[in-house]
Amino acid sequence: MTGCEKQIELDLPSVESKLVVDGWFTSEPGENRSERLHIVRLTQSIPYFETENYPVVKDAVVILKDNKGNAFSLTFRVPLVYDPNVGEEVADEKKGRYELRKNLDPNTSYTLYIKTVDGKEYESTAQMVIDYPYAPKIFVEYKEEDDFSDDDEGYYINFEPKYSEEGNFYFCWQLFKIESYTDWYDPENPVETSYIYSYSDLLFGSNVYTSVEESETQFDQVVMKDEKYFIKQHVIARGVYDFLRLAEEQRDNEGTQFSPPPAPLRSNIKRIGGHSLDDDALGFFIISAVQKTEVISIN
Amino acid sequence: MNSYKSGIPKDKASVTDSKKYGKNEIIKNYFNFEPRLAIKYAISDVNSLKASYNRTCQYLHRISNTTAPTPLDIWVPTGKHIKPAKVDQIALGYFHNLGNNMFETSVEAYYKKFYDLVEYKYGAHLMLNNTIETELLDAQGRAYGVEFSIRKKEGRLTGWIAYTLSRTEKKVDGLMNNVTGEIFPTTLINNGDYFPADYDKTHDLKVVANYDLNKRWSVATNFILMSGRPATYPYGKYEFQNNTYAHYINRNGARISAYHRLDLSFTYKCKKKKANQNWQGSWNFGITNLYSRQNAYSVYFKESENNWAGNQKGNATEAWQFAIIGKPVPTITYNFSF
Numbered sequence: 001m002t003g004c005e006k007q008i009e010l011d012l013p014s015v016e017s018k019l020v021v022d023g024w025f026t027s028e029p030g031e032n033r034s035e036r037l038h039i040v041r042l043t044q045s046i047p048y049f050e051t052e053n054y055p056v057v058k059d060a061v062v063i064l065k066d067n068k069g070n071a072f073s074l075t076f077r078v079p080l081v082y083d084p085n086v087g088e089e090v091a092d093e094k095k096g097r098y099e100l101r102k103n104l105d106p107n108t109s110y111t112l113y114i115k116t117v118d119g120k121e122y123e124s125t126a127q128m129v130i131d132y133p134y135a136p137k138i139f140v141e142y143k144e145e146d147d148f149s150d151d152d153e154g155y156y157i158n159f160e161p162k163y164s165e166e167g168n169f170y171f172c173w174q175l176f177k178i179e180s181y182t183d184w185y186d187p188e189n190p191v192e193t194s195y196i197y198s199y200s201d202l203l204f205g206s207n208v209y210t211s212v213e214e215s216e217t218q219f220d221q222v223v224m225k226d227e228k229y230f231i232k233q234h235v236i237a238r239g240v241y242d243f244l245r246l247a248e249e250q251r252d253n254e255g256t257q258f259s260p261p262p263a264p265l266r267s268n269i270k271r272i273g274g275h276s277l278d279d280d281a282l283g284f285f286i287i288s289a290v291q292k293t294e295v296i297s298i299n
Numbered sequence: 300m301n302s303y304k305s306g307i308p309k310d311k312a313s314v315t316d317s318k319k320y321g322k323n324e325i326i327k328n329y330f331n332f333e334p335r336l337a338i339k340y341a342i343s344d345v346n347s348l349k350a351s352y353n354r355t356c357q358y359l360h361r362i363s364n365t366t367a368p369t370p371l372d373i374w375v376p377t378g379k380h381i382k383p384a385k386v387d388q389i390a391l392g393y394f395h396n397l398g399n400n401m402f403e404t405s406v407e408a409y410y411k412k413f414y415d416l417v418e419y420k421y422g423a424h425l426m427l428n429n430t431i432e433t434e435l436l437d438a439q440g441r442a443y444g445v446e447f448s449i450r451k452k453e454g455r456l457t458g459w460i461a462y463t464l465s466r467t468e469k470k471v472d473g474l475m476n477n478v479t480g481e482i483f484p485t486t487l488i489n490n491g492d493y494f495p496a497d498y499d500k501t502h503d504l505k506v507v508a509n510y511d512l513n514k515r516w517s518v519a520t521n522f523i524l525m526s527g528r529p530a531t532y533p534y535g536k537y538e539f540q541n542n543t544y545a546h547y548i549n550r551n552g553a554r555i556s557a558y559h560r561l562d563l564s565f566t567y568k569c570k571k572k573k574a575n576q577n578w579q580g581s582w583n584f585g586i587t588n589l590y591s592r593q594n595a596y597s598v599y600f601k602e603s604e605n606n607w608a609g610n611q612k613g614n615a616t617e618a619w620q621f622a623i624i625g626k627p628v629p630t631i632t633y634n635f636s637f
Contacts, residue, residue, distance in 0.1 A: 004593065004621075004622050004625050005619055005620065005621050005622075006593075006619065006620055006622075007617050007618065007619055007620075008598070008618050008619065008620045009618070010532070010598075010618045012532055012533065012534065012553075013532070013534055013552075013553070014534065014535070015534045015535060015546075015548070017535070018535070018537075018546070020537040020538065020539065022538065022539045022540060024540070041538075043537065043538060044537075045535040045536060045537040045546055046535060046536060046537070047535055047536075048533045048534070048535055048536050048545065048546075048600070048616055049615075049616060049617075049618075050536075051613065051614060051615045053614075054537060054538045054614070168312050208310075208311050208312045238312070242422070242485070245422065246421065246422045247539070247542075247544060249422060250544060250545065251542060251544075253599065253601075259599070260422070260423070261530075261531050261550070262531050262533070262545065262547045262600070263421035263422050263547065264421065264546070264547040264548060265544060265546075265547075266421075266484055276490055277484060277487070277490065278490070278548065282537050282539075282544075282546060283537065283539045284539065
């Protein structure tokens with residue numbers, strides 16, 4: 001009687017489809033002494049209740065520029081994905097993206113330039129690969145069941161960031177899990193293989209907004225014995241920090257009466273010759289300097 | 300109390316100094332002149348014109364960045380960083396009585412100009428924030444409208460009808476970057492254009508009627524119809540880092556559905572137990588929201604739960620409405636007057 005929720009039909013206003021830029025370049029080097037593979041996805045926005053795939057933008061000119069006068073072109077590629085219906089790998093057009101193999105240089109500033117086939121040009125704000133000297137310290141904490149806490153009993157990964165005394169720095173941290181398995185492709189020569197994947201949402205912190213004591217330094221996911229984890233610390237620009245926090249807020253917004261109203265996620269991809277913020281692209285181009293903790297095994 | 304570098308948005312990163320104030324120590328003084336002027340001109344016994352002007356200052360700001368009105372609104376006093384809000388209002392009205400003063404009619408128009416309002420920036424965190432000034436932006440506002448009213452004061456049927464057509468808007472111009480000549484994007488709302496305030500109501504109709512069935516029983520009805528509250532709706536959606544995000548543009552660029560409801564009540568006037576009893580009791584039996592209107596309290600948007608059902612994550616998105624008291628509510632009250 002006091003309240004009810006229901007799904008409703010709404011006639012929403014529509015606007016012209018906009019370019020969406022999705023790119024996150026890190027300072028991590030490539031594997032096996034090769035250059036690191038960086039990816040930028042260009043897609044278009046669609047009406048809110050549409051269920052079609054986001055259209056991929058092909059044939060755009062995408063260039064990474066640094067503050068030393070260098071320019072690196074990205075190449076459009078369609079990755080091969082295994083199709084169980086066909087029994088082999090096929091090109092998945094929906095996953096088309098622009099690729100560049102390059103290790104980013106520390107203390108170097110980069111921008112991303114884009115020109116679409118209709119002649120519109122965009123450029124991101126400049127971001128520097130910050131040579132941050134400190135990685136956080138990772139450790140495990142065991143929590144007992146507690147009537148006053150929502151946390152389940154079990155092991156939790158914590159970390160202790162080290163904030164620099166000088167300068168304003170903004171961070172996000174992400175937990176990664178290392179899974180190992182035996183590859184029996186050649187039964188006579190089984191190969192122990194491991195792969196890494198993201199295990200948590202981002203946590204945020206800054207030496208401007210919080211002290212070390214106030215930072216969110218525990219990941220919410222319970223971890224199990226004998227599992228292996230490490231943490232990546234991304235040092236990001238202030239604009240990236242604000243954008244990722246607002247994006248997280250939008251994802252977590254349950255629309256209750258206590259929730260804040262939605263906010264536009266302003267992009268750092270500026271339209272060259274644009275007249276207002278509405279001319280800019282959507283999404284974000286992120287550059288982050290990465291530090292990793294040691295790998296910890298839960299025991 | 301912090302001091303901030305001038306010319307850039309207030310932020311913990313722009314703090315230049317902080318000072319601790321002692322108990323009863325004055326932080327900031329504000330003195331404001333608040334004149335009032337009201338004129339009435341009686342054209343005849345049944346016609347009159349009224350005009351007024353007043354300036355009012357408000358030293359307490361109500362700040363709410365929730366989707367719907369809640370009892371958790373935050374009140375912020377004026378101080379070093381937040382000025383008192385000011386409003387200049389002019390009003391002009393024409394009043395006319397009909398039917399030997401059985402009916403009173405009026406039409407009034409008003410215009411208000413607001414200064415030194417506050418508006419919250421995008422992504423503001425207001426709860427338990429001891430540097431709330433870093434989350435607020437300077438704003439101005441305006442309100443204008445016309446109100447029509449007719450009232451029947453006598454007879455078995457009494458009541459009134461009032462309709463207001465109005466607009467209440469705010470504007471945030473943003474802070475200019477003196478170096479680049481551009482506005483800091485985080486200080487700009489809706490490109491500096493006027494937008495509906497959270498409490499803007501374009502149409503507001505109220506009908507109240509009371510009918511005396513006999514000496515003891517009377518029936519009353521109350522009908523309300525109002526424009527829905529301004530809301531921020533998405534204009535589209537897109538994918539970023541494997542998540543779907545809504546594309547919002549204008550704060551309060553849309554409205555939730557109109558609010559309307561009908562209430563009905565019966566009142567029984569009790570007999571006095573003693574002839575010299577100096578108080579009167581009555582029972583009231585009512586139903587609020589007679590036709591079960593599920594008035595929207597808030598509308599929000601989210602990804603469909605079915606997106607996670609298949610092998611590939613879908614991107615379906617939905618609109619949901621939250622309503623409070625969507626059913627008829629019976630009431631029984633006992634009143635006494637003396």
